[in-house]
Amino acid sequence: MRHLIIAAVSAVILLTSCKKSTEENIEEPIQGDAVLKTGTLVSNSKTTSGTVKIVRGTDNVVRLVFENLSTGNGPDVRVWLSPNTSANPYQEVGTLKAVTGNFSYDLSSNIDYTANNRVLIWCVDFSVLFGHAVLQ
Numbered sequence: 001m002r003h004l005i006i007a008a009v010s011a012v013i014l015l016t017s018c019k020k021s022t023e024e025n026i027e028e029p030i031q032g033d034a035v036l037k038t039g040t041l042v043s044n045s046k047t048t049s050g051t052v053k054i055v056r057g058t059d060n061v062v063r064l065v066f067e068n069l070s071t072g073n074g075p076d077v078r079v080w081l082s083p084n085t086s087a088n089p090y091q092e093v094g095t096l097k098a099v100t101g102n103f104s105y106d107l108s109s110n111i112d113y114t115a116n117n118r119v120l121i122w123c124v125d126f127s128v129l130f131g132h133a134v135l136q
Contacts, residue, residue: 033055033065035054036055036062037135038051039133039136040052040133041119041121043130044128044129044130045129045130046071046121046130046131047072047131048070048072048130048132049069049070050068050069051066051067052064052066052067052133052135054107055104062107063105064079064093064105064119066097066101066102066104067102068101068102069101070100071096071121072099072130074128074130075123075125075126076124077095077122077123077130078092078094078096078121078122079105079119079120081093081111081112081113081118081119082116083116090116090120091111113135117134118133118134119133119135
């Protein structure tokens, strides 16, 4: 009986560790930001939708903003900027904060969103592109 309980607890931990919370790190889009570029997310290996924007905030910080994101779960999912959808080369923005909702990332000054005009939602563990958007 003890082995069954340990196995059940281990299974629950394993299954929930790969799921991105839809409540974690959710923010409302910031009002008053100047939109520099925008794109619509499209599906690749996972059904993906939503809008991404590069904005300059009233605080002069450049951000990558996700609005109405919906994509699939996976282990080690990252947000990258790249000049193509093969992710070679790429610049990492960060770990995907959630699989649904609105949130943003502050972009460091070394991120070149003009040359790297594709936003990629990339699963590192499986080298799979979940979805992408072209920033225009």
